[in-house]
Amino acid sequence: MTTSRYTDRTLLLRMAAGEEDAFNQLFNNYWDKVYSTALVLTKSNQIAEDIAQEVFLRMWQNRHKTDIIDNLDGFLFITARNLVYNKLSRLKLEAAYTNYLQHHFSLSEPDTETGTEFRQLQSILEEGMRQLPPQQQKAFRLSRENGLSHEEISHQMGVSRATVKDYIVRAIAFLRKYLQEHALGLFLLILSRLK
Amino acid sequence: MTQEELRELIEKYLTEDLSQQEFQLLWSALEEPGNREIWNEMIQSVWENPMYHGLSDDHIKEKALDRLRPLLTEEVIPPMVPDQKPLVRWLARGGAWWAAAVFVVMCCVGAYLLFFRQAQPQQTGNTDSIAAKNDVAPGSNKALLTLSDGSTVPLDSVGNQLIRQGATTIRQHNGLLQYKAQGAESGIAYNTLTTPRGGQFKIVLPDGTKVWLNAASSIRYPIAFTQNERRVTISGEVYFEVAGNAAKTFMVDVNGSTEVEVLGTHFNINAYKDEAAINTTLLEGKVKVNVNQQPGVILKPGQQASLSTNGTFQVFKDVDTAQVIAWKEGWFQFHLANLPEVMRQVARWYDVEVNYKGDITDAVFEGRIQRDLNLAQMLKILEKYHVRFHVEGKTITVLPG
Numbered sequence: 001m002t003t004s005r006y007t008d009r010t011l012l013l014r015m016a017a018g019e020e021d022a023f024n025q026l027f028n029n030y031w032d033k034v035y036s037t038a039l040v041l042t043k044s045n046q047i048a049e050d051i052a053q054e055v056f057l058r059m060w061q062n063r064h065k066t067d068i069i070d071n072l073d074g075f076l077f078i079t080a081r082n083l084v085y086n087k088l089s090r091l092k093l094e095a096a097y098t099n100y101l102q103h104h105f106s107l108s109e110p111d112t113e114t115g116t117e118f119r120q121l122q123s124i125l126e127e128g129m130r131q132l133p134p135q136q137q138k139a140f141r142l143s144r145e146n147g148l149s150h151e152e153i154s155h156q157m158g159v160s161r162a163t164v165k166d167y168i169v170r171a172i173a174f175l176r177k178y179l180q181e182h183a184l185g186l187f188l189l190i191l192s193r194l195k
Numbered sequence: 196m197t198q199e200e201l202r203e204l205i206e207k208y209l210t211e212d213l214s215q216q217e218f219q220l221l222w223s224a225l226e227e228p229g230n231r232e233i234w235n236e237m238i239q240s241v242w243e244n245p246m247y248h249g250l251s252d253d254h255i256k257e258k259a260l261d262r263l264r265p266l267l268t269e270e271v272i273p274p275m276v277p278d279q280k281p282l283v284r285w286l287a288r289g290g291a292w293w294a295a296a297v298f299v300v301m302c303c304v305g306a307y308l309l310f311f312r313q314a315q316p317q318q319t320g321n322t323d324s325i326a327a328k329n330d331v332a333p334g335s336n337k338a339l340l341t342l343s344d345g346s347t348v349p350l351d352s353v354g355n356q357l358i359r360q361g362a363t364t365i366r367q368h369n370g371l372l373q374y375k376a377q378g379a380e381s382g383i384a385y386n387t388l389t390t391p392r393g394g395q396f397k398i399v400l401p402d403g404t405k406v407w408l409n410a411a412s413s414i415r416y417p418i419a420f421t422q423n424e425r426r427v428t429i430s431g432e433v434y435f436e437v438a439g440n441a442a443k444t445f446m447v448d449v450n451g452s453t454e455v456e457v458l459g460t461h462f463n464i465n466a467y468k469d470e471a472a473i474n475t476t477l478l479e480g481k482v483k484v485n486v487n488q489q490p491g492v493i494l495k496p497g498q499q500a501s502l503s504t505n506g507t508f509q510v511f512k513d514v515d516t517a518q519v520i521a522w523k524e525g526w527f528q529f530h531l532a533n534l535p536e537v538m539r540q541v542a543r544w545y546d547v548e549v550n551y552k553g554d555i556t557d558a559v560f561e562g563r564i565q566r567d568l569n570l571a572q573m574l575k576i577l578e579k580y581h582v583r584f585h586v587e588g589k590t591i592t593v594l595p596g
Contacts, residue, residue, distance in 0.1 A: 020267055027260060035259075036250035037242050040209065045255075053259050060267055077242050081235060089222055150210075166246045169209045173250055 012069045040173045051083045128178035139167035331570035334544045336370030338396035343384035363418045374401040376419045389413040393546035403438035407523045410543040434463045456483040472503040476519045528563040545570045553595030
């Protein structure tokens with residue numbers, strides 16, 4: 001976050017006084033962090049958007065409270081964390097998730113019907129991968145296309161295993177979002193296919 | 196499951212897809228006491244790792260902000276019990292002491308009823324039906340320009356055009372009309388810019404004066420200010436930022452009864468015929484308001500001259516000028532407004548008819564709402580304060596609360 005605590009505090013006091021402009025600035029400063037975290041954790045663009053919106057709505061609704069004014073970052077983190085947990089634990093029970101997974105696995109062997117779709121998706125995915133920073137792209141390709149373990153990628157790229165993990169988490173979150181935007185709902189196939 | 200296994204499973208969740216069994220396993224593990232801590236810790240490392248940020252983009256962000264905006268403003272408009280200040284203003288308007296007392300009691304009863312009723316959630320069952328039927332879009336940039344020969348040019352928010360009239364060039368760029376005189380204009384030719392209900396427009400006059408027209412308003416002006424004074428005629432609600440020119444006084448005629456002589460710059464005139472008074476509010480500079488050809492009063496910034504329909508002329512001090520010009524910034528802003536006052540603004544902006552059935556709530560409204568909401572969204576906000584509506588096409592009937 002590039003904003004200083006001092007600036008945040010001024011903005012928080014202005015927001016507490018009901019200034020929407022201050023809300024907008026705080027929204028601008030923190031949106032990316034909240035949304036990105038929710039996306040990495042839920043792996044769904046739609047769920048991440050809903051959660052991040054809810055986080056900022058709660059920030060506004062609780063703007064008078066001291067726990068926001070004293071530590072906004074902490075408030076946003078805890079609110080996001082709770083919403084993610086609730087959403088995922090509900091997802092566990094939801095038929096939607098079961099379908100999602102069944103769909104995901106049952107279609108993992110291509111047949112003629114899904115072949116065209118598969119090729120389309122592959123080209124969209126390729127586009128998305130090209131937009132990744134080089135290191136992330138490399139780690140992701142080594143993992144999915146060459147089937148290397150994190151350990152092997154770590155040796156090959158000369159970075160720590162933790163960094164490999166970071167690259168891959170980031171790449172997956174980005175690609176899921178990219179595919180959701182460009183290939184609507186059919187994205188699930190491809191990430192598993194490439195394993 | 197050991198803590199180590201749980202960490203691995205969470206890491207796998209983040210780097211790959213889990214099978215359904217693994218996903219179930221993860222979630223039942225998280226329900227065990229102590230395991231949530233590990234999950235929280237791993238989430239915190241995602242939160243704090245800048246590597247994972249930067250996944251949003253402007254489109255997603257804008258969309259979210261658009262969805263949030265109406266939710267923010269809903270809160271800012273609770274009906275309120277008036278404090279000392281409005282009471283003083285009411286008295287300043289020449290109300291007798293008992294009238295002020297009645298007013299306060301009325302508001303208190305209104306507010307009491309509202310707060311009391313608010314405690315019990317109330318069904319507003321017709322909201323969905325309002326939203327579902329043909330919704331009415333908010334007002335937008337549109338106006339009609341009448342040229343000196345009587346011909347008309349419709350203007351809307353997406354138009355870009357050049358209109359030539361003698362030595363004058365008129366340029367339209369979206370919601371703005373700009374006059375540029377090139378060389379001397381012979382004789383006086385007048386143009387009129389008129390906004391319909393549900394329209395607003397901005398114009399820069401040949402002298403550089405900026406003028407904002409609210410809905411159902413008009414301004415008539417010469418295409419070149421060749422006379423000794425710069426004189427324009429307006430109706431409805433208009434905000435001016437007059438360009439300085441000591442040699443040529445800027446004069447505004449309002450409904451034939453009020454004349455504003457501009458000695459300085461920024462002011463708003465609200466002269467809707469269905470409002471109780473013509474109000475001239477000064478934000479910056481100095482203006483002189485002359486009424487019915489009588490020598491007038493000079494306003495200082497923050498003051499408002501008010502000529503009521505019954506002929507009473509008064510000057511109010513310390514007016515909330517931000518509220519007066521909120522319309523120009525894209526807001527409805529109400530200060531101790533009763534429902535008919537609120538609905539008159541709604542009617543002009545959405546170009547709808549408003550009827551009343553039975554008793555009208557005596558609640559007063561305080562706060563602001565954006566003007567870019569659809570009618571259904573706007574009414575939904577008012578419904579939170581227990582006003583009920585029936586909407587049919589472009590006619591709104593306010594039902595007894």
